[in-house]
Amino acid sequence: MELCHAVLTIPFSGPTLDTWTLPNGVHCVSASMPDAPLTCLDLWCRAGSSSEKAGEEGMAHFLEHMVFKGSAGLAPGAFDTAIEALGGSSNAATGFDDVHFHVLIPPERAEEALELLLELVLKPSLDADGFSTERDVVLEEIAQYADQPNEQVLQRLLSEGCGDHAYGRPILGTPSSLEAMDPEAMRRFHQRRYRGANCCLAIAGPSSDQLPAAVASSALMGLSPQMDPINSAAEVGVCPGRHEISLERLESSRLLMLWPAAPSREQGAVMGADLATTLLGEGRRSRLVHRLREELQIVENVSMDLSLLEQGSLITLEVICPEENLAVVEREIGNILREAADHPVSERELQRGVQLVSNGLRYALESTGQVSGLCASQQLWGRNQDLLAPLQLLQTWSAIELQTAIFPTLQPEQACVLIAR
């Protein structure tokens, strides 16, 4: 096979992007995808759980729910009915760094949908009755997560590893933090975080001349230009250590490890971390899967993920295995991680990793929802570039550089380790 000398070329580019900024600092970006059956309108805001202050734990996510309970001009439920009657759908998600609200809509109805979306997100009514019913819904969401051992183990790892940093707290908050909230406090949070330069609107779909014009006369123009003075966010550190817990209803044991990695803005370092996690944990021929599942056959599953975050990314390793194999699994993982720091990977292995990472990004550019999300998160955090630009940075990583700069940071000694049985 001629894989050894394969050279990564990028003959295809991602969608063409057009970016602009409104006078009050709102970032705007549109991605042209002529064949898409649906246009995606995606409003992002730097209002994730890490922007909560003491006493606000869970508010970013609760507000995301409350937004859908209506606004000054939209009765509860009117937004959903209007969007869905146009053949569209909507949803939202809250992360550590940001929150976003998106609508998928037939292109010819995008202007109407834009007006509805902005009305809903920028002018929520936060009505007291709806507040108390929706709090019950969030409490059910917390209970639903509590019944999933997978989720519990991961949250425990983040709490142990990230200490007092916001990334260690559950995004959903806790029953007691939610009980203590009221609509006024939520309104203050909304006014503080939903401001011009904190927001980004991304549009992906068939090109439209009308949409940028509609944006220029939309409710986005009314956002305050003043920035919320940023509470100098400290980068997340991971406290190394080893923790053992027992969980009821766990049918297989888990071994998890957590490491810190470069923040999203350091894109070159991030690509290196992505490459390293791919070489270790993605696919049957990756080092961990090959050794633990295929050769020794002592684990059921291995997954290794890089979560891109603004205050320092996080790498997690999760291994699922029978309890009696835990000790040998942990020893083998240590050996594999040390080997990667002691010797460079082969050229062939490196090329395999490069191909997996670069194609992963290309596969992520298929639908308007994926493209708008990528565009918006880049613009929101000050990275104005082609969507495939990070691939050029992949080329800068040699086997020696990975060995000296990345793998030594992914050792058991630096990890927060959690064993659950």
Added chain:
Amino acid sequence: MNVSTTNNPFCSVIPLSTPGIFAAKLLLPFGSALDPVGKRGAHDLLASLLSRGCGTFSNEAMADLVEGCGAGLRCDAHEDALTLSLRCTVDDADRLLPLLNAMVREPHLDQDQVDLERSLSIQAIQRQREDPFHLASLGWRQLAYGSGGYGHDPVGLEEDLQTIDRDDLVALAEQLPTGSCAFAVAGSLPPHFTSDLVAAAGFQDWPSALNQALPPSPGSDGAGITQTIQLQPMDTEQVVLMLGQAAVGHAHPDDLPLRLLQCHLGAGMSSLLFQRLREEHGVAYDVSAHFPALIGAAPFVLSASTASDRAGLTLKLLHEIWMELGTQLLCPEALALAKAKFIGQVAHGLQTCSQRAERSVQLQSMRLPEHHDQICIERLETLTAEDLNAAAQRWLSQPLLSLCGPASTLDTLSRQWQRP
């Protein structure tokens, strides 16, 4: 869409503009519904083995080739079929596409790989017992389909998997190319795909498909069902409730009216379940109306999960919503909204190359025309609230309930369910 008409597999080409990638799907009409008696899980195990060595490639050589191209190649078992899926760049098309043919025609099924995959499946089955939604769903299948083909999860049962050996799998593998198979590619395509896909994929010498009828409906007509409730005690915070009935297959004329009811009940935040359970009463976070496209009588199931102290109210609401389907007419606004959602769902389901190729082979396997979705959209105009009502009376009159949660709550709910 161009169609090249060889006998088997039936091939479709769907050109789309992408960043240089495409998806291919090869559907073989042998799914978990055809698992032999006492061998539940056999088709899923076979599916997992097809990518572990075929033709001139050992397990490791195959993984080296596929992963070295940064591609994705897998085979999954569903109730009605095995589906082989490839996703890769145009540059790698010629190296990777022929693997699909080799996986079907020359799988190795090496003993050591069989042992490994069987062991992984058994461990996965054990781990799924952690998930109350999964347990409620298994209970519902059992209740509705019993020992019928849809009565078990495709991954199978631990005790059955223990008895499946290599010979069982070889026998199943030999059948694979004899069914009416369907193949589709979608995305940025090399020119020779469009001109001669059969040659590009190496499908020239497949046997003619046996002129088989569609498999007999593995569903149930309600006869033989003696129980209407299934309880799965588990020490959880919430109770999972699943209420539903085995309804119709995707090609049945009543599929469309039932699909409109599914849109009405469960599509989006304006749906009835969302509005009544979540917005009016705040009793649940996740609510859904599930109605997959299957060849046989597909499950039509409403589900919700809620805290124990509100489970009685949630069950009452779910049951009321269910009974309204056959007794009350949708108002004109609700009917129009359900139709708009159906049209929206068609567009939502065709956004990626994989989705386009998947829908193409699915329709082909069900002997439905390639423009079936368009035909349904045109048919919407003629459908009335009375039609939906009548379909509900035909198919949704005897719901079955599956519950997973704390034993004491299940007792209470069970008494509530059995009260006349």
